[in-house]
Amino acid sequence: MSDWTIRLAERRDVNELLGLEQAQFPEPWTKNMLLDEITNTETRRYTVAVRQGAIVGYLGVMFVLDELHVNTIGTLPGFEGRGVATSLMDDAWRDARERGVVRATLEVAASNQRAQRLYSRYGFKPVGIRKNYYARTREDALVLWADVVASDESKPARPTLDS
Numbered sequence: 001m002s003d004w005t006i007r008l009a010e011r012r013d014v015n016e017l018l019g020l021e022q023a024q025f026p027e028p029w030t031k032n033m034l035l036d037e038i039t040n041t042e043t044r045r046y047t048v049a050v051r052q053g054a055i056v057g058y059l060g061v062m063f064v065l066d067e068l069h070v071n072t073i074g075t076l077p078g079f080e081g082r083g084v085a086t087s088l089m090d091d092a093w094r095d096a097r098e099r100g101v102v103r104a105t106l107e108v109a110a111s112n113q114r115a116q117r118l119y120s121r122y123g124f125k126p127v128g129i130r131k132n133y134y135a136r137t138r139e140d141a142l143v144l145w146a147d148v149v150a151s152d153e154s155k156p157a158r159p160t161l162d163s
């Protein structure tokens with residue numbers, strides 16, 4: 001049983017989200033970038049996982065026509081491996097289907113195997129490479145695409161704590 005809840009991100013979350021970005025990414029977004037993203041509810045959907053009043057994970061997606069783009073996802077350092085990112089992705093997928101989204105895409109650092117394993121469970125497959133995508137590290141990004149409708153059927157059962 002998870003002990004966090006998922007809700008839409010709000011302006012008041014921006015400082016906490018900034019802290020998470022800075023803890024996780026070599027090129028973190030700025031406060032203004034985050035505020036723009038959170039408040040642009042026409043084309044963006046930002047959600048947070050909240051546990052005992054603190055944000056333990058967040059996910060930001062963008063809608064382009066019938067596509068969903070995963071803009072950012074992160075779990076509080078030290079809180080990984082408990083299913084936070086999975087529950088945020090599950091929630092986004094549910095919402096995406098309701099909106100009629102048919103496919104999803106994202107870029108992920110070539111070395112980020114943890115994130116790639118998470119994405120593969122949602123049917124994401126690599127279709128290309130963007131060389132030197134990340135300005136600071138010069139690392140390549142893999143471009144992944146998933147079929148949102150089909151991915152639910154192909155998703156393997158998630159491990160549970162009592163299995």
Ligand SMILES: CC(C)(COP(=O)(O)OP(=O)(O)OC[C@H]1O[C@@H](n2cnc3c(N)ncnc32)[C@H](O)[C@@H]1OP(=O)(O)O)[C@@H](O)C(=O)NCCC(=O)NCCS
Binds near residue numbers: 083112
């Ligand atoms: C990548 C990242 C978002 C994953 O977040 P997470 O909360 O650890 O992800 P989850 O816990 O949902 O899933 C991770 C693992 O926990 C397992 N898990 C899922 N639900 C579980 C549960 N209820 N109980 C136990 N384990 C569970 C999953 O099977 C998964 O295992 P695997 O990755 O070894 O296959 C996180 O590591 C992170 O924030 N990384 C830094 C930022 C980053 O790289 N973001 C991606 C940029 S593209």
